[in-house]
Amino acid sequence: xxxxxxxxxxxxxxxxxxxxxxxxxxxxxxxxxxxxxxxxxxxxxxxxxxxxxxxxxxxxxxxxxxxxxxxxxxxxxxxxxxxxxxxxxxxxxxxxxxxxxxxxxxxxxxxxxxxxxxxxxxxxxxxxxxxxxxxxxxxxxxxxxxxxxxx
Amino acid sequence: xxxxxxxxxxxxxxxxxxxxxxxxxxxxxxxxxxxxxxxxxxxxxxxxxxxxxxxxxxxxxxxxxxxxxxxxxxxxxxxxxxxxxxxxxxxxxxxxxxxxxxxxxxxxxxxxxxxxxxxxxxxxxxxxxxxxxxxxxxxxxxxxxxxxxxxxxxxxxxxxxxxxxxxxxxxxxxxxxxxxxxxxxxxxxxxxxxxxxxxxxxxxxxxxxxxxxxxxxxxxxxxxxxxxxxxxxxxxxxxxxxxxxxxxxxxxxxxxxxxxxxxxxxxxxxxxxxxxxxxxxxxxxxxxxxxxxxxxxxxxxxxxxxxxxxxxxxxxxxxxxxxxxxxxxxxxxxxxxxxxxxxxxxxxxxxxxxxxxxxxxxxxxxxxxxxxxxxxxxxxxxxxxxxxxxxxxxxxxxxxxxxxxxxxxxxxxxxxxxxxxxxxxxxxxxxxxxxxxxxxxxxxxxxxxxxxxxxxxxxxxxxxxxxxxxxxxxxxxxxxxxxxxxxxxxxxxxxxxxxxxxxxxxxxxxxxxxxxxxxxxxxxxxxxxxxxxxxxxxxxxxxxxxxxxxxxxxxxxxxxxxxxxxxxxxxxxxxxxxxxxxxxxxxxxxxxxxxxxxxxxxxxxxxxxxxxxxxxxxxxxxxxxxxxxxxxxxxxxxxxxxxxxxxxxxxxxxxxxxxxxxxxxxxxxxxxxxxxxxxxxxxxxxxxxxxxxxxxxxxxxxxxxxxxxxxxxxxxx
Numbered sequence: 001x002x003x004x005x006x007x008x009x010x011x012x013x014x015x016x017x018x019x020x021x022x023x024x025x026x027x028x029x030x031x032x033x034x035x036x037x038x039x040x041x042x043x044x045x046x047x048x049x050x051x052x053x054x055x056x057x058x059x060x061x062x063x064x065x066x067x068x069x070x071x072x073x074x075x076x077x078x079x080x081x082x083x084x085x086x087x088x089x090x091x092x093x094x095x096x097x098x099x100x101x102x103x104x105x106x107x108x109x110x111x112x113x114x115x116x117x118x119x120x121x122x123x124x125x126x127x128x129x130x131x132x133x134x135x136x137x138x139x140x141x142x143x144x145x146x147x148x149x150x151x
Numbered sequence: 152x153x154x155x156x157x158x159x160x161x162x163x164x165x166x167x168x169x170x171x172x173x174x175x176x177x178x179x180x181x182x183x184x185x186x187x188x189x190x191x192x193x194x195x196x197x198x199x200x201x202x203x204x205x206x207x208x209x210x211x212x213x214x215x216x217x218x219x220x221x222x223x224x225x226x227x228x229x230x231x232x233x234x235x236x237x238x239x240x241x242x243x244x245x246x247x248x249x250x251x252x253x254x255x256x257x258x259x260x261x262x263x264x265x266x267x268x269x270x271x272x273x274x275x276x277x278x279x280x281x282x283x284x285x286x287x288x289x290x291x292x293x294x295x296x297x298x299x300x301x302x303x304x305x306x307x308x309x310x311x312x313x314x315x316x317x318x319x320x321x322x323x324x325x326x327x328x329x330x331x332x333x334x335x336x337x338x339x340x341x342x343x344x345x346x347x348x349x350x351x352x353x354x355x356x357x358x359x360x361x362x363x364x365x366x367x368x369x370x371x372x373x374x375x376x377x378x379x380x381x382x383x384x385x386x387x388x389x390x391x392x393x394x395x396x397x398x399x400x401x402x403x404x405x406x407x408x409x410x411x412x413x414x415x416x417x418x419x420x421x422x423x424x425x426x427x428x429x430x431x432x433x434x435x436x437x438x439x440x441x442x443x444x445x446x447x448x449x450x451x452x453x454x455x456x457x458x459x460x461x462x463x464x465x466x467x468x469x470x471x472x473x474x475x476x477x478x479x480x481x482x483x484x485x486x487x488x489x490x491x492x493x494x495x496x497x498x499x500x501x502x503x504x505x506x507x508x509x510x511x512x513x514x515x516x517x518x519x520x521x522x523x524x525x526x527x528x529x530x531x532x533x534x535x536x537x538x539x540x541x542x543x544x545x546x547x548x549x550x551x552x553x554x555x556x557x558x559x560x561x562x563x564x565x566x567x568x569x570x571x572x573x574x575x576x577x578x579x580x581x582x583x584x585x586x587x588x589x590x591x592x593x594x595x596x597x598x599x600x601x602x603x604x605x606x607x608x609x610x611x612x613x614x615x616x617x618x619x620x621x622x623x624x625x626x627x628x629x630x631x632x633x634x635x636x637x638x639x640x641x642x643x644x645x646x647x648x649x650x651x652x653x654x655x656x657x658x659x660x661x662x663x664x665x666x667x668x669x670x671x672x673x674x675x676x677x678x679x680x681x682x683x684x685x686x687x688x689x690x691x692x693x694x695x696x697x698x699x700x701x702x703x704x705x706x707x708x709x710x711x712x713x714x715x716x717x718x719x720x721x722x723x724x725x726x727x728x729x730x731x732x733x734x735x736x737x738x739x740x741x742x743x744x745x746x747x748x749x750x751x752x753x754x755x756x757x758x759x760x761x762x763x764x765x766x767x768x769x770x771x772x773x774x775x776x777x778x779x780x781x782x783x784x785x786x787x788x789x790x791x792x793x794x795x796x797x798x799x800x801x802x803x804x805x806x807x808x809x810x811x812x813x814x815x816x817x818x819x820x821x822x823x824x825x826x827x828x829x830x831x832x833x834x835x836x837x838x839x840x841x842x843x844x845x846x847x848x849x850x851x852x853x854x855x856x857x858x859x860x861x862x863x864x865x866x867x868x
Contacts, residue, residue, distance in 0.1 A: 026481045043278075043280065045277070045278075045282070045831050047283065047287050047645075048522055049287065049288045050287055050645060050646070051285045052643075052644045052645060053286075053644075054277060054278060054643060054644065056278040070279060072275070072278045072279060075278070075642060076271065076274045076275060076642065078271075078274070078275030078278065078279065080275075080279040080280055080281070086392075089272065089275050089276060089279060091271040091272050091274075091275040092268070094268060094271075094272070096256060096272060116752075137282075139282060141284070141286075143282055145280075145282060147280075149846055
């Protein structure tokens with residue numbers, strides 16, 4: 001139930017399997033989860049070991065139990081799509097698919113690989129209930145992911 | 152008798168010396184069924200079988216993947232199975248060794264010179280929501296991350312990783328595979344019993360645990376065989392002892408029987424080890440037939456009041472049995488030569504022991520009058536008996552047209568329903584290929600990996616490429632940097648590393664437990680790699696051997712059968728010659744009994760739907776040997792005592808061998824049924840019922856003589 005709710009929040013925490021992080025994310029009720037959500041995002045990925053922050057913008061789409069799509073428009077158009085059975089990255093019309101279990105019903109599971117979750121130091125989201133506007137994921141190696149979303 | 156004792160002492164001494172010699176070298180017995188016959192690639196097949204002998208998997212099936220993971224975790228905890236892949240640990244181990252690791256797709260793009268495509272895909276990964284798994288300092292293109300994410304797909308296409316477990320789905324059913332690795336038989340049986348218990352406790356459709364892999368089959372067969380051997384051997388011993396007591400009305404025969412059987416086995420084992428350093432275990436299984444032959448010798452020598460009194464039939468019995476088995480000595484199959492040597496040496500030991508035994512007194516068979524009355528009786532009863540036997544024989548022989556010969560492995564081993572269902576499901580999911588395997592024989596593991604890559608197989612090299620391929624990948628990545636580095640840096644802000652501090656991943660020296668398991672599953676025995684290979688795969692490389700275990704087993708059983716069949720004909724011919732020498736014109740009376748027993752037994756196998764296999768065929772040698780014993784003794788002195796001794800000898804053998812018919816293992820069950828019917832018909836034909844009738848009809852004097860003998864015997868003369 002806890003996982004289900006964190007669902008996040010919108011996409012992102014997801015990606016990192018943030019639910020498994022050490023920072024508590026206040027559970028929300030299932031009712032708080034939208035069946036669908038879409039909007040725009042600004043993502044800042046800070047890579048600690050090279051001290052570089054990569055910024056990208058784009059759109060996202062979330063369909064509960066079916067699809068999570070993270071479409072980067074700038075600086076390089078590409079699409080990351082996760083379905084219950086696969087995830088795929090499409091660049092210039094070429095798609096690379098990986099058969100990696102995901103469950104968009106529980107965003108937190110998109111990155112099912114629990115080991116990835118364990119790289120996460122913590123997750124902060126605002127607001128803590130319902131679909132978040134802002135998500136921060138801190139990684140144990142110093143990397144950081146800041147995402148702002150607008151529905 | 153003194154000579155017999157001296158010869159026996161020499162034999163025992165020689166056997167002891169041979170055994171002592173082998174014990175010093177370390178006694179070894181071959182247990183692999185594939186070692187029975189030398190076939191094409193049988194060495195590789197044995198290595199394949201040995202490498203997989205202790206491997207097992209648990210396949211979990213259910214409607215909810217989450218539940219399967221929970222069940223898997225419970226099983227891991229309960230049975231201390233470290234089956235889940237610790238991917239995080241593996242990633243940590245990989246981090247400093249990723250220099251030459253790129254996914255198969257990326258490698259193909261790089262080789263095709265499509266550097267732009269690779270750079271774009273890398274940038275997309277970087278700008279995407281997924282965090283890098285490895286430092287971008289040495290790997291700005293995230294190629295190692297791409298490799299890591301493709302590992303599971305490469306290892307088992309169609310399967311993915313969930314919480315460390317390989318999972319897949321077919322329709323609405325979910326499957327989870329737990330690779331147990333090497334298991335002891337005890338542990339495998341414990342897991343199997345636990346799985347069956349848990350399956351029974353789950354609600355229908357919730358989850359089902361299937362046990363797959365050779366170790367579970369071996370464990371189940373072993374526990375079943377132990378249970379059967381314990382039970383059936385007790386019943387056999389009790390029956391044999393009881394029959395002996397009924398024959399002699401005392402237990403004084405027991406020491407002689409035990410010593411004779413013991414000496415027979417000791418001499419046989421010594422002879423076997425003297426000529427075969429590593430005999431096959433099947434030889435000892437077949438050698439159990441010695442008990443029946445030893446019982447014959449002991450019973451007849453005791454019932455006659457000493458072996459000297461039945462020296463002639465005893466010697467004839469030995470000679471015919473030796474003639475029966477002797478052709479097997481010239482078989483081109485080692486296991487058959489071993490069986491022949493073991494049985495012949497054992498027979499000689501039992502014969503000499505019977506001769507050397509101190510003459511027994513007051514241990515003559517009892518109840519001869521009853522037997523005479525029952526078996527001969529008055530004329531009407533005798534006629535009905537003869538008609539009944541005749542009809543039985545005709546009915547049995549009619550089954551010959553239904554006899555089937557089988558070389559199929561299923562005729563030799565068929566798993567229980569639980570194991571068969573599990574294997575069927577795993578085969579359908581096919582995570583590691585079909586029934587064929589390619590055995591890649593490099594001098595080192597690296598060489599084997601290079602061969603695997605060169606012939607285009609996707610085995611271990613799909614997960615851990617060879618060092619040579621990793622070096623090639625480094626060169627390709629350098630070209631990528633040269634071609635796209637500048638643009639990529641401008642786009643992402645990541646600089647191209649001047650010096651790569653990472654090393655290579657050496658499959659021969661992995662230390663990570665998960666990767667070790669992967670390497671062991673492909674290369675269980677040193678430098679060779681065994682890879683499931685697709686149908687139709689061929690390679691001109693002589694270091695790549697394509698193995699089809701099922702076909703190889705069929706070929707092996709076929710060769711055994713054909714060889715045993717040919718030798719059986721030779722045995723019959725040798726017996727005919729010997730019987731002509733011994734009995735001249737009467738030889739047909741002896742030979743027809745054996746022939747009739749063989750035909751009737753084959754017919755019964757046909758009626759019962761038991762296929763004729765190489766193992767059941769071997770039983771015919773025993774049947775011929777024992778059957779002739781019955782005829783020889785019956786006719787050597789056709790008195791009630793002899794008939795009674797032959798009857799109890801037959802019943803003792805039946806109690807011993809017939810019990811095998813109640814075992815679960817198809818091979819022993821088939822042998823048990825064959826021997827039971829074989830001995831029954833051999834005994835039936837050995838009685839002087841048929842020959843007496845022939846003598847009665849063809850020679851009134853002979854009939855009269857027969858009746859006189861019977862009446863004399865009835866009076867105890």
